[in-house]
Amino acid sequence: MSETQEIPIFLQKPRRVVRKFLARPQHEGNGAIVRRSIGRYELKYFDPFLVLDEFSVATPAGFPDHPHRGFETVTYVLEVIRNLLMATIRRVTELYQWRSRRDQPID
Numbered sequence: 001m002s003e004t005q006e007i008p009i010f011l012q013k014p015r016r017v018v019r020k021f022l023a024r025p026q027h028e029g030n031g032a033i034v035r036r037s038i039g040r041y042e043l044k045y046f047d048p049f050l051v052l053d054e055f056s057v058a059t060p061a062g063f064p065d066h067p068h069r070g071f072e073t074v075t076y077v078l079e080v081i082r083n084l085l086m087a088t089i090r091r092v093t094e095l096y097q098w099r100s101r102r103d104q105p106i107d
Contacts, residue, residue: 023054032057 023035032055039051
């Protein structure tokens with residue numbers, strides 16, 4: 001979405017929050033911190049999504065081989081902007097990474 005395009009009406013219309021869940025930070029892998037929302041017991045009915053993680057990794061941290069290996073994963077970056085009314089809008093700015101099983105080498 002470029003700066004000159006209007007924001008779709010479905011993103012402008014306020015919606016009632018039905019339920020909130022706190023995604024608590026947890027340590028995973030080698031120095032990575034993950035906040036998992038979808039994929040927890042309380043949020044198990046979001047087919048086709050299995051997990052939704054927000055993670056931060058500092059060099060040389062990372063993830064070793066694990067059970068999620070081979071899943072189709074999409075990583076994207078959100079940009080936070082404010083409009084003239086100072087309303088916060090989050091939008092996807094860039095498809096950062098799309099990985100399929102064929103992209104992941106198997107030892």
